[in-house]
Amino acid sequence: MPVTVFFAAGPANWDEYRDPLNAAFAAAGLDVEMADAAPDPEAVDYIVFAPGGIIEDFGPYVNCKAVLNLWAGVERLVINTTLTQPLARMVDWGLTEGMVEYVTGHVLRHHLGMDAHIHGQDGVWRNSVLPPLARERPVAILGLGELGQASARALAGLNFPVMGWSRSPKEIDGIACHSGEDGLVHVLSHAEIVVLLLPLTEDTRDLLNAERLALMPRGAVIINPGRGPLIDDTALLAALDAGRIGHATLDVFRTEPLPPDHPFWAHPKVTVTPHIAADTRPSSSSHVIAENICRGEAGEPFLHLVDRSRGY
Ligand code: NAP
Numbered sequence: 001m002p003v004t005v006f007f008a009a010g011p012a013n014w015d016e017y018r019d020p021l022n023a024a025f026a027a028a029g030l031d032v033e034m035a036d037a038a039p040d041p042e043a044v045d046y047i048v049f050a051p052g053g054i055i056e057d058f059g060p061y062v063n064c065k066a067v068l069n070l071w072a073g074v075e076r077l078v079i080n081t082t083l084t085q086p087l088a089r090m091v092d093w094g095l096t097e098g099m100v101e102y103v104t105g106h107v108l109r110h111h112l113g114m115d116a117h118i119h120g121q122d123g124v125w126r127n128s129v130l131p132p133l134a135r136e137r138p139v140a141i142l143g144l145g146e147l148g149q150a151s152a153r154a155l156a157g158l159n160f161p162v163m164g165w166s167r168s169p170k171e172i173d174g175i176a177c178h179s180g181e182d183g184l185v186h187v188l189s190h191a192e193i194v195v196l197l198l199p200l201t202e203d204t205r206d207l208l209n210a211e212r213l214a215l216m217p218r219g220a221v222i223i224n225p226g227r228g229p230l231i232d233d234t235a236l237l238a239a240l241d242a243g244r245i246g247h248a249t250l251d252v253f254r255t256e257p258l259p260p261d262h263p264f265w266a267h268p269k270v271t272v273t274p275h276i277a278a279d280t281r282p283s284s285s286s287h288v289i290a291e292n293i294c295r296g297e298a299g300e301p302f303l304h305l306v307d308r309s310r311g312y
Contacts, residue, residue, distance in 0.1 A: 003293060004043050005034040006061075009050035009070050017070075017282045021048070024286035028294050046293055047085075051076050058083040065296045068289050070280050072147070073227060075200040078311050087306045088292055094284035096150045102225055102277040103141075103151040103195055106249045107160070110193055110221040111137050135159040140191030142184075142207070143198035143226060144170055144177065147278070151197060163187040167203075167310075188215040193223065199312035200227035210235035219246035225277035228253035233264075240269045251277040 007014055007021070014036045025032040038044050041060035049055065050070040058067065059082045066086045069077060074089050109115070112131050120126075131137075137160055141152045144166040156162045156174040163176045165187050170177040178187050188194065194216065198204045208222070208231040222245060224231060233254065239245040249271040250264060256275055264270045292302050306312065 002031045002033040003297060004038075004045045005032050005048060005293070006038040006044045006046070006064075007034055007036045007048045008038075008055045009048055009053045011036070013050055013053075013070065017048070017286065020282040020286040021289060024290040025293070027287070028290040030290060030293055030297070032293070046296065048289060049077070056080075056082075058085060061085065066292065066302055068292055070285060070289075072278075072280075073199060074306050074312065075227065078306060078308055086302055087308075088302050088304045089306050089312075090280050090285055090288060091146050091304045092280065092285045092288045094281035095278050096146055098278035098281075099147040099197070099225060100150050100154045102251070102273075103197075103223065104154050104158070106223050106271075107139060107155060107193055107195070108158075110223075110247060110249075111160075133159065135161065137161075137193065138163065138191050139193045139195070140165065140187040141175075141195045141197055142187070143196065144172065144175075145197070145199075148195075148197035149175075151195060163191060184212070185215060188212055189217070191220065192217055193221045196222070196224040196226040196230050198226045198230055200229055201311035203311075205229050206232045208232065208236070210238065213239040213245060216245065218244055220244075221246050222248045222250075224248070225251040228256070237263060237267070240267065245269070247271070249273065251275055 021034060042063055044061050044064050047061060047064055047067045048070065049067050058080065064085045066088055067083060069087065069089050072090050072095060074087065077083055077087060111134060139155055139160045140163040141148045142165045144152065144164040148164065149172060152162045152164050152175045163178060164172065165178045165183050167179060169179045206229065210232065213235055236248060240248060247269050251273045252275055258264060258272060264272055295302055
């Protein structure tokens with residue numbers, strides 16, 4: 001009997017993913033029937049999903065062995081009380097490489113002060129301001145999961161002194177790891193560039209509030225490719241206007257797309273990127289979906305399962 005996969009991640013994703021997924025199923029030796037509709041929910045073995053997908057009520061999929069999300073972030077899915085099946089989030093090398101490149105690129109932009117030269121070509125030879133070496137610029141990564149650890153290692157490889165912060169204590173070669181409230185106070189007080197790679201949960205919402213922004217060294221830079229609500233927007237704008245925070249590079253927002261009249265667009269100390277830090281690539285992520293279906297069919301534990309009690 002073929003395995004029945006319901007691709008419920010929406011029509012645009014269907015066009016992009018149909019062929020790579022079928023190729024990955026074949027490469028994994030799976031006999032799969034995949035469609036973007038499920039006339040009989042009880043016949044569905046696996047659901048491939050993404051935010052904006054076409055299922056709101058997962059209840060009728062009573063025989064579904066797992067919901068396989070194409071995105072790393074699951075904050076909208078973990079609050080869906082009809083989704084009681086095992087839920088796997090996306091972890092794949094394409095996503096990780098994309099995030100490492102985004103983080104490294106934006107950290108280097110601020111570290112090297114590139115904007116002064118890109119925007120300041122006025123014929124004046126200013127060679128008195130030199131950036132410090134990376135080894136003199138402390139950087140913090142909030143969130144030491146798949147994406148945070150890879151980004152931390154890449155920055156440490158460029159000689160930045162990297163501090164990391166996570167929920168549980170960790171030991172990672174070359175990274176000064178911290179946890180707990182004291183750990184957060186320490187990293188925020190010492191980092192000149194702070195990168196947010198936390199999931200959005202009830203514990204991380206508004207994490208960077210006025211009080212915590214006030215801990216940061218004057219002129220510190222924030223880079224947020226995690227989730228918009230990790231930062232209190234009003235407090236951030238006040239801290240930017242007061243000069244306490246030097247710049248914020250933001251990829252994610254409370255409302256997406258970011259409304260055209262939002263103050264972030266026009267703010268001289270804010271860079272908006274439109275949630276492009278790390279996209280899930282069909283060519284790499286299709287193999288992760290196939291691997292999880294192989295595991296489900298063999299009765300083995302699924303990869304990258306979401307812990308509902310933690311919310312990520
Ligand atoms: P992950 O592997 O689940 O790692 C999450 C990290 O955050 C872990 O280190 C975890 O600590 C830490 N954390 C969670 N709650 C915390 C808390 N209350 N206090 C301190 N640390 C906490 O996630 P990931 O794959 O690295 O992805 C991180 C996030 O990036 C996603 O959730 C998503 O929001 C975002 N993302 C954005 C894009 C984009 O294009 N902008 C793309 C992909 C992902 P423990 O290690 O102790 O569990």
